[in-house]
Amino acid sequence: MLKKEVSRRNVLKAGGIGMAGLFIGASGAGSLLSMTASADKKSTGTVSFYGKYQAGITTDTQNHLYFAALMLTTTDVADVKKLLKEWTESAASMAEGKLIGKPAENVLLPPDDTGEAAGLDASNLTMTFGVGPGFFEKLNLSSKKPKELAALPAFSFDALEEEWSGGDLCIQACADDPQVAFRAVRNLVRIAHGKAQLKWTQAAFQRTKQANTESETPRNLFGFKDGTGNPDHTNNSLMKDLVWVNDGWMTGVTYMVVRRVQMFIEVWDRTAIGEQEATFGRYRDSGAPMGGKKEFDPVQIDKTDENGNKLIPADSHTALAHGDGKMKLLRRSYSYADGLDKKTGSFDAGLLFISFQKSASNQFIPIQTRLANKDKLNEYTIHRGSAVFACLPGVKKGGWLGETLFR
Numbered sequence: 001m002l003k004k005e006v007s008r009r010n011v012l013k014a015g016g017i018g019m020a021g022l023f024i025g026a027s028g029a030g031s032l033l034s035m036t037a038s039a040d041k042k043s044t045g046t047v048s049f050y051g052k053y054q055a056g057i058t059t060d061t062q063n064h065l066y067f068a069a070l071m072l073t074t075t076d077v078a079d080v081k082k083l084l085k086e087w088t089e090s091a092a093s094m095a096e097g098k099l100i101g102k103p104a105e106n107v108l109l110p111p112d113d114t115g116e117a118a119g120l121d122a123s124n125l126t127m128t129f130g131v132g133p134g135f136f137e138k139l140n141l142s143s144k145k146p147k148e149l150a151a152l153p154a155f156s157f158d159a160l161e162e163e164w165s166g167g168d169l170c171i172q173a174c175a176d177d178p179q180v181a182f183r184a185v186r187n188l189v190r191i192a193h194g195k196a197q198l199k200w201t202q203a204a205f206q207r208t209k210q211a212n213t214e215s216e217t218p219r220n221l222f223g224f225k226d227g228t229g230n231p232d233h234t235n236n237s238l239m240k241d242l243v244w245v246n247d248g249w250m251t252g253v254t255y256m257v258v259r260r261v262q263m264f265i266e267v268w269d270r271t272a273i274g275e276q277e278a279t280f281g282r283y284r285d286s287g288a289p290m291g292g293k294k295e296f297d298p299v300q301i302d303k304t305d306e307n308g309n310k311l312i313p314a315d316s317h318t319a320l321a322h323g324d325g326k327m328k329l330l331r332r333s334y335s336y337a338d339g340l341d342k343k344t345g346s347f348d349a350g351l352l353f354i355s356f357q358k359s360a361s362n363q364f365i366p367i368q369t370r371l372a373n374k375d376k377l378n379e380y381t382i383h384r385g386s387a388v389f390a391c392l393p394g395v396k397k398g399g400w401l402g403e404t405l406f407r
Contacts, residue, residue: 045124049095056126058233066181069167088400097122123177130389155372164385204334225287249404252393260385263350281316329357
């Protein structure tokens, strides 16, 4: 339950600004934004599905995401193994930009591939698969369930909704073309028919690649660069320390935390730029931490001005997220814009926060606890969804997803 006193967010919402979202929601422009907000640079890249670790975790971030959580509808282990093998074969084909299955020959039968990506390139498509706590319980595999794979504790300012939470399985499809990402999930869900069904989905976007420029840190819907403090995903030694588990069947596993965070963007838009920057602890234009000049200048939490005042406010998002000045988990977050939130009469827009870590209890939970208790950004956000998954180990050619778990 929320116990927040009267806040800027509540005061401004009471003034009726939430109705600004009504017209966009009614016209469908919000949904359109999620698909067209960023016209894509032409991409012909492919990312191999096979490898020691699953793609889509330490891979360079793409421009679009389609995320799906599913619930098992079978308790038969043989059925699930068959599903994972079929997913492996299809995902490997789609990662190469190929159609799945065989060409349609019988006009009385549906085609194997849904076909909407025919003629499109792979667009750096990656598909990442995870299993939730219920996966082990439904298949009577509790003895193999990792201790870390458990529901997160309740945090201050959580307003979680069942329709955006949980899942026995998940698929994270990322690509530089939204249609390619959607098609991947659509085909995989279709293959799962009779064994698993959709619980919730989220399309999201960000701009990491722009025409004729190098990749750059994307901005979130508050206008601030998001992800500057991420650890270097190309540093294999660092990723082994922060991301990858090395223990029995779980060797090559990482824990994925997914949080659907609604942003009250109308309230934010009425907030002075100085207050916005103090909330994030960074300058909006450059992305530099307060007191710095460039985006990647060190976050010096204890640095003060000539009067002894901290340059980065102690209750700012940057100060609390970094703790000792370092981000100790790997983020891969995207913005979403789904039009009207009928409950509030304002935009349903925000962030699909995704993090990967070796231990949620030692990495995500301590960081989120600090943020939930003190983060000035809580004035403008609320968490609507939450899920935890164990991303399965990578697959070698000839192998299949989850092979070590069922061995």
